[in-house]
Amino acid sequence: MKAVDNVTVPVRKALRTVARDASLSAVVAGIISALVNYSGPFLIVLAATRAAGLDEAHTASWVWAVSIGNGLCSIALSAFTRIPVIVAWSTPGAALLIASLGGFAFSDAVGAFLVASVAAAIAGWTGWFGWLLDHVPAPVLQALLAGVLLPFVVTATDAFASAPLLAGSVIVAFFVGKRLVDRYAVPLALVVGIAVAAVAGAFEPVTTGFSVTVPVLTVPTFDPAALVSIGLPLFIVTMASQNAPGLALLRSEGYRPDDRLLVGSISTASAVLTPFGNHGINIAAITAAIATGPESHPDRSRRWIAGLSAGTVYLLVGVFGGFLVAGFQSIPAETITALAAVALLASTLTALSGAVSGATNGAPHSAVAALTTLAVTMSGVVLLNVGSAFWGVLAGSAVYLALRPRSPRPEPAALSGTPRVPSSHVPGPACASRRSPRR
Numbered sequence: 001m002k003a004v005d006n007v008t009v010p011v012r013k014a015l016r017t018v019a020r021d022a023s024l025s026a027v028v029a030g031i032i033s034a035l036v037n038y039s040g041p042f043l044i045v046l047a048a049t050r051a052a053g054l055d056e057a058h059t060a061s062w063v064w065a066v067s068i069g070n071g072l073c074s075i076a077l078s079a080f081t082r083i084p085v086i087v088a089w090s091t092p093g094a095a096l097l098i099a100s101l102g103g104f105a106f107s108d109a110v111g112a113f114l115v116a117s118v119a120a121a122i123a124g125w126t127g128w129f130g131w132l133l134d135h136v137p138a139p140v141l142q143a144l145l146a147g148v149l150l151p152f153v154v155t156a157t158d159a160f161a162s163a164p165l166l167a168g169s170v171i172v173a174f175f176v177g178k179r180l181v182d183r184y185a186v187p188l189a190l191v192v193g194i195a196v197a198a199v200a201g202a203f204e205p206v207t208t209g210f211s212v213t214v215p216v217l218t219v220p221t222f223d224p225a226a227l228v229s230i231g232l233p234l235f236i237v238t239m240a241s242q243n244a245p246g247l248a249l250l251r252s253e254g255y256r257p258d259d260r261l262l263v264g265s266i267s268t269a270s271a272v273l274t275p276f277g278n279h280g281i282n283i284a285a286i287t288a289a290i291a292t293g294p295e296s297h298p299d300r301s302r303r304w305i306a307g308l309s310a311g312t313v314y315l316l317v318g319v320f321g322g323f324l325v326a327g328f329q330s331i332p333a334e335t336i337t338a339l340a341a342v343a344l345l346a347s348t349l350t351a352l353s354g355a356v357s358g359a360t361n362g363a364p365h366s367a368v369a370a371l372t373t374l375a376v377t378m379s380g381v382v383l384l385n386v387g388s389a390f391w392g393v394l395a396g397s398a399v400y401l402a403l404r405p406r407s408p409r410p411e412p413a414a415l416s417g418t419p420r421v422p423s424s425h426v427p428g429p430a431c432a433s434r435r436s437p438r439r
Contacts, residue, residue, distance in 0.1 A: 014079070021302040026084075028187040029296035029343070030309030033086055033287040035331075036340045038317065045089060048097040048279065052106050061216040062277030064318050069273045069281040071314030073266050078307025083255050084291045085307050087266055087314075088284035090238045097230065097279060104226045111220035112231035113279050117271035119235045120243070120282075124263030129239060133247060133259065140396040141248040142354035143370035147377025147392055148245045148285050149348040156341030163334035169196040170338035186295045186343050193335045204330040212319060215276040233384075238280050240390035246283030252350050253292045254300055289347035290340070369400035 045066065049059045066089040077085040097109070104112075123129040133141070159167035173192035177185030197203060243263055250257040262283055270281045290296070291306035355370035373396030381388045 022305050023297050025184055026297045026303055026305040027309040029291045030306035031313055032343055033290045034310045034313035037088055037287050045094045048094040057216050060213050064213045064215045065273040065276040065278035066281060067314045067318030069269050069278055071311040073269050074307050074311030078304045082304045084303040086284040086288035086291050086310050087281055088287055090242050090280040090282050093234045093237050093280050107218055107221040108223040108226040109230055110218045110274055111222040112226045113274040114220050114271055115227055115231040116235040117267050117274055121264055121267035124267050125260055127260050129263055130259030136397055137400045139355050139366040139370040140373045142351050143373035144377055144393055145245050145248045146351035146355050147374045149289055149344050152344055153341045153348050156338050159334040159337040166197055166332050166334040167338035169193055174342040189339060189342055193339055197332050197335050202332040217275050238282050242282040245285035249285055249289055252354055290343040293347040295343055295346055365403035369396045372396045372399045
């Protein structure tokens, strides 16, 4: 009986904590975060599976692996840290794989996935990655985040141009909500957008049947050419384009994430799931901004619930992958694009403000470095199979170091004509305060 109590008491306490912090806005923010992932970036993952020539069973296993990994890590880390930790697959990594998978056996690709995830886990657990981020100027990291998020805000204009009713209803509902019920502006935009799309008959029919996904095991093999062509670029892209902006996002929202715990544990889970097709999971940046900002909840200590709801959606999709993915993708693209744009407004504004703050606080060199980072990141340039986020940080940091004012050297006492006086003999309050006279 005592053993049962030892289990039930912590469970009841955890449930009370969830009930206390739960809110509709945070739950919806997590759902939208997962929804945006499956309706947009997920198409790149599917394209990568086609590039690898996978059959339906292995493709479903790939979907299962990334979804289960995202779900378990999002729920566990959000609950443990009380931070809205959103985990996602590496979208830039999947884009990289489209061009690089074709010439290798899938088992060789899985071996490269495994090496990349193990390398990321080592960089995370040892603190190397966190140390590196700590030495990147804060405005540069903020500009990196702004460069990642801003294109998704801008694309709302294209969505409105192609489907004014679908995108416009989401945008109008959001700003009406901001005026009347600020906290529920994003949920209102979601409901209105889905309702308008349904009335307009814009949903695509779902033809996939309802079934449980069965993972397929692929034993990894290690081809040196695949490790260089797939594993190394995948490691660099995942760390620079996903984990770096993801940690920067959490810091910009006032959190103090443990980079060792987050990067290390997520990359370890990624390595465990690679034999089932997972190419890499990591800290989310774009979709995480929906869950970590004030649109999720005004009180940042209650936003961690969004991590639970996003993780739950990931787990459901992992188990019933084919049917639910088809359902997500049946929602009109314009509705999803507009919804993502309005949900990312607050986080994008925070990142932009942090990036250019140096222009008004007496550090113009940091603003120039941030603008360089923003421009390179938004350019989408890919060099040596590495995306623009990495080059943006590199370029911005180089500009920051080049323009940073040099600290003036103290003038020697012999040249200045002023004798050096030991600090303990300097008269004044500072000295007197150290040794009070006896009464």
